[in-house]
Amino acid sequence: MLAYVGVTDFAWYELLARRRGLDEVNFWQPGGNRVFGALEPGGLFLFKLHAPHNAIVGGGFFAHATLLPVGLAWDAFREANGVESLAEMRERIGKYRRVEVEDRKNFTIGCILLEQPFFLNQSQWIPAPSDWARNIVQGKRYDLSIGEGALLFERLKFALGLAGGSEGWPDQWRESTAPRYGAPTTVLPRLGQGSFRVLVTDAYGRRCAATGERVLPVLEAAHIRPFSEGGEHRVDNGVLLRSDLHTLFDRGYLTVSDQARIEVSHRIREDFENGRNYYALHGSVLRLPEDPNLHPNDRFLRWHAENVYLG
Known part of the structure; x- marks a missing residue:
């Protein structure tokens, strides 16, 4: 060693x-x-x-x-x-x-x-x-x-x-x-919250996985399965999103399928009578890390779709 x-x-x-x-x-x-x-x-x-x-x-x-x-x-x-x-x-x-x-x-x-x-x-x-x-x-x-x-x-x-x-x-x-x-x-060390944020940011090339946005101050590392719900600070339990998309993801207004496609809930329109810019993302494919080992874990994506997504 x-x-x-x-x-x-x-x-x-x-x-x-x-x-x-x-x-x-x-x-x-x-x-x-x-x-x-x-x-x-x-x-x-x-x-x-x-x-x-x-x-x-x-x-x-x-x-x-x-x-x-x-x-x-x-x-x-x-x-x-x-x-x-x-x-x-x-x-x-x-x-x-x-x-x-x-x-x-x-x-x-x-x-x-x-x-x-x-x-x-x-x-x-x-x-x-x-x-x-x-x-x-x-x-x-x-x-x-x-x-x-x-x-x-x-x-x-x-x-x-x-x-x-x-x-x-x-x-x-x-x-x-x-x-x-x-x-x-x-063995690989367990990550803290700050390290999780930085590793996810670097894994996604410092670009929003959904929009390609490069302005770092508005990019956030979203947990797919939250730490408070038994999730871990792992790169494959994260995705780099623009801050507004992170909020929507956490609140169930959008999710990601196991084919890495964005799904936007009908509840945005029902709850806010708006959302055209977000519905434009529906069906689009996330920009994923170059290393396949860092891609979102299908198990975590299914958990989010079943337990958080509003449908």
Whole structure:
């Protein structure tokens, strides 16, 4: 199993470590020039503080990396960005970019979405690996089965109270089939709400699946089966829709057949004596993600048609 040790600042760590019950964080990078690609989904991402601390203080499980407008990153993750406001986030980005940041400019940043984050108390902090060079700015990848990576993994297990074996390990870790290494294999992490929104947005090419609309502020990730009704934050349980279509979908005024065709309820006309623009969508086919594994799940579509759609 590979792990990545990413460099962050104390303020980011301190704010998030105080918050209980976080199921996701956004480890953002101010440059916004390239997409992080050092891990596969489920890989372990560890947080290392800048000097003078030079310690590993927590981590999470990698779900997705992308470039986002700062406004969308804030809307999706709020304080899970490690800041208390959008204004503070802009200020931090300006500090790292060494520029004055315009209050209204929706510039792009790099976003590394991490699930099931954990944070170590100061007494549990782990020293940086001995091969960590001072000139490393962003981070470094380690193989947890050999050398410094294996030592780091043993120290991490001890810090988390997991040194006795795999019992109690996070769901993302499983015992390796090669016991002499002791490093875990990975499974895909469970997504939080913000990560669900971003992954669905990217899966659909940042376009409304029904209309092709590209204006990001009006696009929303709709759950096919709502989380409150036993649905999950999974891309195949989502569809990217313009905000008004999302509302109609949630309230049963439209649905999607298992052939990915839009069906518009007669109730729009009956309830509102209008709806011509929406009826124009009836029978049209959704624009689906390129990856078939991310298409809406037929089981979830049937649930929506049977339990939400007004007919």
